[in-house]
Amino acid sequence: MKNFTKALIVGCFVAIAGLTYASSVRGLGISAFKSHKTMDQIKKDCPNYYTNKDGQCLRTSFRSIYFLRTGYTSSTGK
């Protein structure tokens, strides 16, 4: 077998292994810490949050996430 063919075969395996290693270490498919999904949810519940940083409005967002997850009303009734 020619040396070129051997080098090609080894090269392919090394490339695939390298790609897999890079994907694992760099987190291919994992979303960023700065999540647009979270920020869009906040903007939906608190349209002016990112301009006036209204902490109380975050509570509204908490309740919408809570209702979605648990299907229950808040135990405090608020």
Add this chain to the structure above:
Amino acid sequence: MATIIKEEKLSSIEQFNCNSCGNGLEVFNPRAKYISCQYCGSVLDTKSEQHEILMSMSPPTEHQPMSFIKVGLLANFFDKKYQVIARTRWQQDYYEYWSEEGETGYSRELWIYDEWLMISEQRTYFYLVEDKDGYYISEEIVPDNPSLPNESSHWSFMKNQRPQIINEYGSASVIYFEGESNYQIKLNDLIQFASYKHKNTIYTAEWRINELNNQIKEIEFFKEDKISKKEIIQAFENNEELDGLRRKGEIWQWLTYGAFASAILFFVLMFTSFGGTKQVFTQTFNFAELNDSALFKSKPIQLDETGLYCIELRGGIEVTNSEAFVLAYFLNNEDEVINHLDGDFSVYSGFDSDGYWTESTEEADKLVKVKETGTYHAKLMLDREDAVTGSVTLNIFSGVVLTRYYVIGWLIFLLLGFIFRSSMKKYF
């Protein structure tokens, strides 16, 4: 790499072109009267001047050889040079002995095998038998006690051998022939046979029945010894035709070893990746500090490296049959919410027909990719019944590695390794 010595073919005693297709034919056996062209299937008379076409076999494309062996190849067996001069393909319809869990019997089977006629420079010959299971060297022998099997299930025809179980018996018919022959081989030429095994050798009797009077007209005795594919390839290695096969075999070999090496690498990476995580933040919040009307701010979360992090909320509820919902917002240096993690924690227990049971949900986590280093913090909210007490711990780990790709890589390369190996085995 071994040096390939290209040997010269045996000297033919006659050469002529096939009257049907024009391809060159050579006769090596001085006793051969007929030759079947391996290119078009025509059977020619070797003794007549015109080499008339006597009949046609099936087209060669319908009965391709099972492996690389073909008429004309040279081989080294028993320290002598041999050449392949003919192939007969037989279809067997026979009964095979079986023994399982104390029961025995015979089952009907159909089988196909090729019989390659090998002739030496000294014009001695033997048959190389090839089937799906491998290769056998078959030699004609003179029996010590010539006999055919009778009604008994045991039989032998050599001295110093106790009668052995008849392994197989039935008939075989010719379905294809190519090369030289002393007699005119016809399609569907039928023989009867029976065989037994003694130590590792198979002993076979073959006989032909006269169709007119149903009498036995000819009997031959053979012994067969298995030979490995490796020995076969070694025997045939001095043939240029094998160069291409050898190259293909090497490619499959490298692919096989590469695939298994990759599978081992990913397997090792799967387990070594667990030890690299480092806890960079932890803080425990008592339920009494948290509520659903105000956010409780955590200590600063310092993330000094970009990369993968694992954020974890671990709940510890102290009251059985209760639950609590925790939401953690994550804010950047500019006090903007950029992410969140929620945890629905519960502890339930009870009794049923199997006894006491307990179920709990105590953990919620997510992986995130941090692209900007800096100081972050978290704000937590909690919803629970007033009587529910406990705490929730926020942990953040760095140095996380996604093992899913290692698992996928390990599985894929392991499977590829076995696939490549099955292709490689055709050549080795």
